[in-house]
Amino acid sequence: MKSTPKLQTELQARQALIEQALSLDRLGINHGKSGNLSLRWHRSSPPQGQGLLITPSAIAYEALEAEDLVWLSLHDDPPRIDGKLKPSSEWQMHRDLLRARPDCMAVVHTHSLYATALSCMPKVQREGIPAFHYMVAASGADRIACADYAGFGTAALSEAMLRALGSEARACLLAHHGVIASGEDLAAALGLAKEVEMLAAMYSQCLSLGGPALLSQEAMDAVLKAFVGYRQANQVACEASSSE
Numbered sequence: 001m002k003s004t005p006k007l008q009t010e011l012q013a014r015q016a017l018i019e020q021a022l023s024l025d026r027l028g029i030n031h032g033k034s035g036n037l038s039l040r041w042h043r044s045s046p047p048q049g050q051g052l053l054i055t056p057s058a059i060a061y062e063a064l065e066a067e068d069l070v071w072l073s074l075h076d077d078p079p080r081i082d083g084k085l086k087p088s089s090e091w092q093m094h095r096d097l098l099r100a101r102p103d104c105m106a107v108v109h110t111h112s113l114y115a116t117a118l119s120c121m122p123k124v125q126r127e128g129i130p131a132f133h134y135m136v137a138a139s140g141a142d143r144i145a146c147a148d149y150a151g152f153g154t155a156a157l158s159e160a161m162l163r164a165l166g167s168e169a170r171a172c173l174l175a176h177h178g179v180i181a182s183g184e185d186l187a188a189a190l191g192l193a194k195e196v197e198m199l200a201a202m203y204s205q206c207l208s209l210g211g212p213a214l215l216s217q218e219a220m221d222a223v224l225k226a227f228v229g230y231r232q233a234n235q236v237a238c239e240a241s242s243s244e
Contacts, residue, residue: 010053013041014066017053020108020186021061027190029112029197033060035178036088039186040098040105041071050074054094056085074099089153096158097165097182104170104182106189111178114200119146119173128164128173129196129203132212137223138195139181141169149175171196184231 007013017039024030024037038054051073055061059068070083072091079095081087088094094107118124129136129144136144147164150156161180164172171181171192179196183189206212 010041010043011066013039013053014069016186017055017069018061018064018066020190021055021064023190024108024110025061027194029110029194031111033058035108035110036090036094037109037186037189038088038091038094038098038107040074042074043071051079052094052098054087054091056083057088059085090157092153092155092158093161093180096162097180100162101165101170101182103184104189105184106186107180107182108186108189108193109178109180110193110197112193112197112200114204115173115179115197116177118200118204119175119177119179123207124173125149125175129199131215131217131220132203132206133199134215134219134223135195135199137220137227138192139169139171140224140227141166142217142220142224144171144173144196144199145169146173146175149177152177173200 007016017037021037024035036055038052041053042050051071053069053071055064056068056070068085070081070085070087072082072087072095073080074095079091090109093109097107098104118129125146127143128146131142136142145164145166147157147160150160157174161172161174170183171179173179179193181189181192181196183192203212
């Protein structure tokens with residue numbers, strides 16, 4: 001998936017967020033009004049400062065206009081909010097993930113079919129999606145963990161998510177809920193959400209056939225190292241392209 005072009009203005013950022021929101025349905029990883037997206041977006045004029053743009057609550061993506069997106073501050077508790085609509089009920093997960101992970105610029109949360117189904121299974125709640133395929137490493141870890149269940153839109157859910165992600169992972173399942181993924185831009189976050197859904201579908205099939213063989217820790221460590229190098233090279237290329 002191509003990286004998101006460098007965004008110069010807040011209007012461009014809002015339009016990019018809507019474009020990616022609309023692509024969730026096209027990719028088959030979202031339905032109706034479920035799911036939400038956010039993008040780190042700082043405002044230079046005080047007292048605004050560091051913050052993020054997020055999709056609003058209970059609005060179908062196809063009906064979104066740029067002015068419908070909500071800006072909220074990153075480090076205030078409770079956050080300062082600027083928008084005519086309410087932010088997504090899951091704003092705290094988005095805010096806390098971006099606050100904890102300065103390397104991530106965007107967050108995508110979906111209720112995609114296979115990832116959500118797996119998140120309801122006791123085995124997956126305990127073990128996550130293990131290293132049955134090397135692309136599990138795309139998450140930034142050697143397994144895709146599953147956060148403990150907590151009610152939607154709560155601080156407890158956000159805390160469970162952060163525990164499941166740890167210091168390295170960029171995606172995790174949310175028990176009885178769905179999946180959350182982050183990335184260095186909107187395209188990367190969306191691409192990872194799509195990849196997790198594909199892995200969830202494959203793992204579901206493996207479980208139905210009796211369970212997969214797992215890759216060794218040595219093998220996964222090698223893939224994780226390769227992915228870090230790939231991500232760094234891609235970031236350098238994107239920065240060079242945007243400066244031309």
